[in-house]
Amino acid sequence: MKVLSYGEVNLRFTPPDYQLLAQTNQLTYQITGTGVNLLTNLSNFGMETTLLTTLPDNNVGKMAAANIRKYGIQDHHIQFNGNHMGSYFVELGYGVRPTVVTYQNRLASAFCQANPASYPIEEAVKENDIIHICGISLLLNERTRETALKLAACANEFGKPLYFDFNYRPSLNTEHSKAFIKEQYEKILSLAHTVFGGIRDLTELLDIEVNEELPYLEQLQMGIATFKQKYHVKNYVGTNRGFENHEHSLAGFMDGESFKVSSTMPVDLLDRIGAGDAYAAGIIFGLANNWPEERILEFAVSNAVLAHTITGDVPHTTLEEVEALMEGRQQSLIR
Amino acid sequence: MKVLSYGEVNLRFTPPDYQLLAQTNQLTYQITGTGVNLLTNLSNFGMETTLLTTLPDNNVGKMAAANIRKYGIQDHHIQFNGNHMGSYFVELGYGVRPTVVTYQNRLASAFCQANPASYPIEEAVKENDIIHICGISLLLNERTRETALKLAACANEFGKPLYFDFNYRPSLNTEHSKAFIKEQYEKILSLAHTVFGGIRDLTELLDIEVNEELPYLEQLQMGIATFKQKYHVKNYVGTNRGFENHEHSLAGFMDGESFKVSSTMPVDLLDRIGAGDAYAAGIIFGLANNWPEERILEFAVSNAVLAHTITGDVPHTTLEEVEALMEGRQQSLIR
């Protein structure tokens, strides 16, 4: 199975040893992005993956492409143009101290400035079996929106299932009304096979109503039911996070054939970013393998739990590790 | 509000990645000291701060002053003289393994050798609203004692509240009898507005008697009552540490209008040094803002808890972060 993802590539800068920016002049950097994270993970699981994006036409862009290849992702559909790449700093939290992410400008990036016509969309869709789009492209600007919508339409035309990740961040939309953004999302949702999201995406962006007096899971189930009826999406999937007694936990939900919730797993937080992309990768892999929904959910949530124990956004988990955790066979030391 | 602190500046050397000195030839260093820690924290909270100290007149002293400015502290009352700065090595503990601090000689330091007459005490007191003195200056030698006492007297003369931190470490006093040291402390205590200390400072140094059969908190309350009666100090504040079920916790106490105890908070120990100074900074900031004592206590203990999650002695917390923790609004990830 071959997967194509359209998404922005970012530079993540992280000070070492849980230090704050104010404490050090050293950084490690990592090439990230929703598409990068997801495809790296799927490559590790054995799928063939390709990224559709635009990188700066300079040493920074070349370095990014080199890292993308290192992750096991095909780079033949990467365009090189412009000179900027969106970046962010991550000051890693510890215990009760939160991880703090500080974004630098991304609208000036090669990705945001790329002409939709510059992408070989039809060729890329034909070469692949599964198409993935990150919702942030709907928020950034006209060019990324147009590219996302063209890609989604093309996926439908050639009968390739479209996986769409809400990733709705109101703060990224500074130019338009919420109504405008909702309209863009609706265009793509009606073309999607599987959607990754939470309850607030349904209630706050799409204005779906739920009975707020019900327990959380019932609200969620109710909101999804309305959503699926309206947009004819096959699967709606996402995660719930818990924090109790000074301990974090994670569970996944999925509404495909029916609404299901995974077991709740305790979480060890080495790095607090990227687990959502790992969860999505688990779902895509499970659906592509036609696993039962129960297994898909347990696999995806185990994968996300492992992703939290790996430094950086990119979930470098393997099939064996995820299955060992899922089946309670994980060890402390493997020789 | 402007705060002046008189205290020694130290060099802290820390091996990376929880390594022991025996395991590596690499170190990070940090400029620290009770005054430095406290003023950095108050600068982060928005106060104007100034350090009164002496640094070596060489590249090490210049580097220390540069770091002090970086922390947001005014350096115009730093004197440059001599060639030595006290230093210590910190081998960071992990779990049940304790953090081990190894001190190098500090009596030869520029700070300890500085002539009391070299400091512009009156000018410095006049420029500021709050004066802070660390008790270690009473232990070191005649010069630092004389400076501390002159500064305390001057603060009283100009009606500036004096915050005094016991920091009584018997091991630092190798020349004099305990009676001599007690006498020095008593001179300054009678001039203080607020004192930071624990129960042993009262019982072991000041020979205040408590009924040891009472529960700990009642002993403490009883000791403070005697103390306040004797020295006419407005506030006596400090912390209690707990360790149970393999978990550390922290609570603060304060006897101002009345004896109060904060809630007990679980502690994540990234770095085990500097939380006491963060607690003191929280108290000073709260009192300067005339907050209710309950709020002051919760703020100060939340600040100390956060300080334990930050590498190094210096508590780089911000008002927003402390308030979020205090109000139970802390997040795992802030974008």
Added chain:
Amino acid sequence: MKVLSYGEVNLRFTPPDYQLLAQTNQLTYQITGTGVNLLTNLSNFGMETTLLTTLPDNNVGKMAAANIRKYGIQDHHIQFNGNHMGSYFVELGYGVRPTVVTYQNRLASAFCQANPASYPIEEAVKENDIIHICGISLLLNERTRETALKLAACANEFGKPLYFDFNYRPSLNTEHSKAFIKEQYEKILSLAHTVFGGIRDLTELLDIEVNEELPYLEQLQMGIATFKQKYHVKNYVGTNRGFENHEHSLAGFMDGESFKVSSTMPVDLLDRIGAGDAYAAGIIFGLANNWPEERILEFAVSNAVLAHTITGDVPHTTLEEVEALMEGRQQSLIR
């Protein structure tokens, strides 16, 4: 003497150990910028310095301000707004391999987006004795141009000498005609006391004609004579670089009372960026001290030569070191 500089603050990222971006995921970063470099150097020489700029209103901006204070520069005229800071990557060259600088977007920076009205220009000019402006502000956008021109006019109004650095980089001007840019430069040149530039600034930007058949130094002298006549600038200063027999060298020139050239000094290239700012700092310091022009030139070029032996853009040289080199008293080892 107090010096004010208006200029952009940048983030420089440098891979360690002469590595390329393709070879490592580690970086050190440094806060730089023409104004930052120059003021740091003048602070080291004992002058009081202040930066007029805008930094992002987030942890990156706070970290930048902290580093600026560490450099010994006053931060009370730094504005905080926006969320982006211009950055560039430096892959350090070695021998015949050139140092390669890759810029990220700077037009979206807090500095470029700052409203000219947000700066306390009159107050800042009044507080200082010398005003410095980097020519890049004339190239960036309308806002930075307006700020630079207001500041220049205000300097003239209050009789403070204006030092202006051409720094003309055609590649930064993508919106306007060369004629437009020339016009902007001419506005500010007519207000300047001392201008830093080369021969191409005169011939290519200002269209001053020189006899290209003359030896280089005569062309330069001729061009400057025309320039000074036209714009009534007191001093025109700059550097000449040489490369012969596999060795680099540097010399300075100055046309104040008369056209003079410094001795030519061999250059050891540890870091190839920032020597121009060191040269300018040397000139400003010499002129402020009313040294003879010969001494000013030797001092400035010695300072620039030393700057090339220091990692990073920022010239951390001291008066003693520069004078030792200038007077041929430099040592291999100082204990």
Added chain:
Amino acid sequence: MKVLSYGEVNLRFTPPDYQLLAQTNQLTYQITGTGVNLLTNLSNFGMETTLLTTLPDNNVGKMAAANIRKYGIQDHHIQFNGNHMGSYFVELGYGVRPTVVTYQNRLASAFCQANPASYPIEEAVKENDIIHICGISLLLNERTRETALKLAACANEFGKPLYFDFNYRPSLNTEHSKAFIKEQYEKILSLAHTVFGGIRDLTELLDIEVNEELPYLEQLQMGIATFKQKYHVKNYVGTNRGFENHEHSLAGFMDGESFKVSSTMPVDLLDRIGAGDAYAAGIIFGLANNWPEERILEFAVSNAVLAHTITGDVPHTTLEEVEALMEGRQQSLIR
């Protein structure tokens, strides 16, 4: 008391900051090996220790010997020959993510290629009071087996107690039948004073039968009883690991005068390798000091628990630290 150990020296490569090999090009390395680990620990406890091994006759071997001396181990019985040292990569786990060890070839190592006749076995045995052999030498090849057996025989001849560590890893035996390996172990077991092992060593390698329906500890006790009867070994000692409620724990057992089990201690896992060697060192030290078995067990398990909080395989614990933990006097911070 003087201890001699015969064992292989290895190079351990560890990526920093819990990173995977795929994520970094940086490593720290450490000189390790069962003998190295155990002797370092015993040196820290005050014993005189000597390693009997062969290192490559090149800069890698010299570096290894230098580190062995640094650990406090005598190097006068190290032979230098050949050019290879066995090595392994350790990707440190975090939380539920296991530590992964990847071995490189060790059969080509100087140790494995060393001629048994090249070792001064009799001299080494005479100089020492206690002889230790790691069972891996029985698995590697004919040369290491012959050396181990000669050393064991010689220890018996001169009446020096032999401590033998099973360390049976079926994966290392690729050439021979299990029966052959069992035969080799039996030769050495009959010469041993104290044996370190678990239940599987008894049941899987030695084919000792236990009633699998009994609780684990009763099976263990039963297996050991049979073992001691058959091989006339004085002590059989080992550890049990627990994992419950997301927490790891450790307990030790010892069957000397009678079968005893230590208290179960919670474990903080900074580094998951080397605790077994720390446990063995604790046992050897306790027996050498003729402590009561209860004390020996508590000491050894406390030592192993501390070893888990130290980076790397080598247990750099001290007597004071272990006793403080054993007696519940451990502190969070030692100044």
Added chain:
Amino acid sequence: MKVLSYGEVNLRFTPPDYQLLAQTNQLTYQITGTGVNLLTNLSNFGMETTLLTTLPDNNVGKMAAANIRKYGIQDHHIQFNGNHMGSYFVELGYGVRPTVVTYQNRLASAFCQANPASYPIEEAVKENDIIHICGISLLLNERTRETALKLAACANEFGKPLYFDFNYRPSLNTEHSKAFIKEQYEKILSLAHTVFGGIRDLTELLDIEVNEELPYLEQLQMGIATFKQKYHVKNYVGTNRGFENHEHSLAGFMDGESFKVSSTMPVDLLDRIGAGDAYAAGIIFGLANNWPEERILEFAVSNAVLAHTITGDVPHTTLEEVEALMEGRQQSLIR
């Protein structure tokens, strides 16, 4: 043009900052090998490249493949098997202190243990236009020899030019007579289109006689003439190194249409390994582009000179950089 290379992949470990192994416990590692170096360089020049090799089937092998992809080399003909990769330590020299390379065992490597039948030789040859073989494969063992000879024969069969690099190191041949090795080389030389070597390969391995009283270049020319006559190879190319007046230099020679020597270029030695592979890459690229021999030589030697200024074995040069150096247009700083 597509290039295939058959060669071993190695792990290079380098202590930082010119330190010796005895001085640090830190290393950077790099994936190298003659084939890897050459193909990375050709990828940078824009060619499509593929490596034919065997890597260990574990995390080390996966990491190596990831780095090979990062270099821009196709990994679809990499086999995974075994568990060992040959490695070496590089202690970087400085000035008169030589760089010291210490090899670990390579005969146990996955590459050396690979079955010749496991490689898809015909398929790989057909897919590519140019075939490259490193002579070390003739020295290692029967399996690598057989693979090299099969590949050479297949290249001839399908009319693909074979580039062969002598790389004759007597020390690697410990099993066989020189006559045996000579015989192996002769088999492959008769199939080669272009051979990389020096004068000693001709005289010492192939027993070609030259008049030792002639100047060096005439001896070389004479030896090559005999060689070409005997083995019908189209081109014989190599380098000459000079060291005079405390300065290193490099020149290339080539005997294709006629014997030619490049200009002699001064060399800056940041890293002393890998320039030979850069020279070979330059020759292959020039011949593939049908450049005149003079240009090919200047290009190849410029490439090798640049390679010496890059950390590590792998020559990350680009076409633009090499041409700038070759044409004397190199700059000190590129913005």
Added chain:
Amino acid sequence: MKVLSYGEVNLRFTPPDYQLLAQTNQLTYQITGTGVNLLTNLSNFGMETTLLTTLPDNNVGKMAAANIRKYGIQDHHIQFNGNHMGSYFVELGYGVRPTVVTYQNRLASAFCQANPASYPIEEAVKENDIIHICGISLLLNERTRETALKLAACANEFGKPLYFDFNYRPSLNTEHSKAFIKEQYEKILSLAHTVFGGIRDLTELLDIEVNEELPYLEQLQMGIATFKQKYHVKNYVGTNRGFENHEHSLAGFMDGESFKVSSTMPVDLLDRIGAGDAYAAGIIFGLANNWPEERILEFAVSNAVLAHTITGDVPHTTLEEVEALMEGRQQSLIR
């Protein structure tokens, strides 16, 4: 041959990558000292070496002893007492920028505070063949002076040759008159077999007169002649440093049987400290081997030249490397 040295052990802190203290918060540290440097080098040459010193009785002292063992020096005569070790910061120079050393207090060190009676002087002298004393012990305080003089007297008593290194630094003597210091030196000089020094030690400390109008080498020869006559020392040895045409050079001199000067060698300065100790080690080794004086000189100066290419004070050179350089056989790359 066995060598004993009495001398202080120091901590050297070095910022990485030629950075200044103002630029980084990272350091590497190294255990150094004249005795440590010299003995490490002699151990590398194959001699048995022992250090007589006092280290702090804490983790810093233990770490120092561990490093001393790592260097190959016997630690059985190291005393542990006190809590301080003298330290200094080294900001590495580059090209014309000098290396700057900043000392911290050393008078408070365990070494300076050690009681002369605490050293097993007679035992240590008897065990060894050669005794070495660093002159700094004559400058520090009464205790180190007394120890040095006792050791020197004992060496004479048992007929062991005494090597004495002037190392006269006027800045270290702040308590006494020059006359007092001269008197101390004279006591020890009359007991010495070989003295390391320069011309200023003779003229400035010992008030030996030379004709300053003679060329330098004749002055030196004349001064030494007077010195040897007066103090009956067998050998007087030292170095001359040159700097011309932007290049450093080194030559050695020796007056034993007659006055001789070595060839002048160009110097590559990676680290500017420690070459004097390497020179002394070369002389001691050559004399111990009864080499001709010409060979001793060339060996010692080659060793010092190599020491300048090694990071840190400690000269990790080997016999083979020094001889290769001395004989002009040095290579650029050793495989």
